[in-house]
Amino acid sequence: MGMALGNAFDRPESSLYLGIDPGLNRTGYAIIRRTPQRPLLVEGGVIKSTKDKTLAERVLEIGQGISEVIAEFEPEAVAIEQIFSMTRNPKTAVLMAHARGAILFAAAQAAIPIVHYTPRQIKKLLSGNGAASKEQVQHAVQRELGLKKILEPNDVADASAIALCHYYSSRVDINVSQPCPVI
């Protein structure tokens, strides 16, 4: 495994992955670094939009925030959660999709590969159970990153879970870079 990993390092990439938990009000992000030992949390944060601004201004705040994170860390890849349910709250899904569109645009402008994971894939990979609870995922994130306590706020824990999902998926050579025309 060390050998395979070593080979994987024979490239100029930054070994950093950006995980994003997208939302119009709050978009969580986490930067995870690949190391020979374990994944390390380099930075996590929340980009908030201003509630009384226009939709376009809010989308700009989220998109620019992500652009800045990408410019600062130059991650190898961006991992983002797929929208899983449009029926539960269609209005929320559509507002979130606006933020997601700006985030994808910002990442694509920077020419960073973007991978999508379903919540089920993320839960399954981290906890072994595709229907894991939020708490189980939080504990898995804490364990994988070697943290002393639960990562908070939850947006950052979710973003870390997505980044970790890509970290492990790309390690085992799962091809996740398929065209993803569906959401």
Add this chain to the structure above:
Amino acid sequence: MGMALGNAFDRPESSLYLGIDPGLNRTGYAIIRRTPQRPLLVEGGVIKSTKDKTLAERVLEIGQGISEVIAEFEPEAVAIEQIFSMTRNPKTAVLMAHARGAILFAAAQAAIPIVHYTPRQIKKLLSGNGAASKEQVQHAVQRELGLKKILEPNDVADASAIALCHYYSSRVDINVSQPCPVI
């Protein structure tokens, strides 16, 4: 006429409005110029995304296309249709919202004011009837722009209708620049 135009408006704005009919597959746009006589169609077109590309790549194609139109024409304002129905086809609405997010991000990056109109407002303003048929709107667009025939493709006619809605709304000083946090 150029002189009269300068005197009549006495401002540095371009007197151009960009109307956008957003979609992930096809985004129609139209540039309308304000003149003392009547609105003129300066340019119309469709930005298409490549169907077998990833969602991020498609969103990039749409957003960059709009960025290029904005850079070329420097419109005073961007007018865009509000999403009217999320329940009819939630998946389409969410995909369209991704495109719309990239479009709003592109326009906001260029610091162009963005105004939103509902299909009902557009129909009402152009034809006097908020429930006008597609054909009635197409004829109203043809009439207002002084065209010899119906404007095609329909995406461009719809984009022109949105630009015309803003043209007439801003002429009569309707305040349409309210914060629009809802879609």
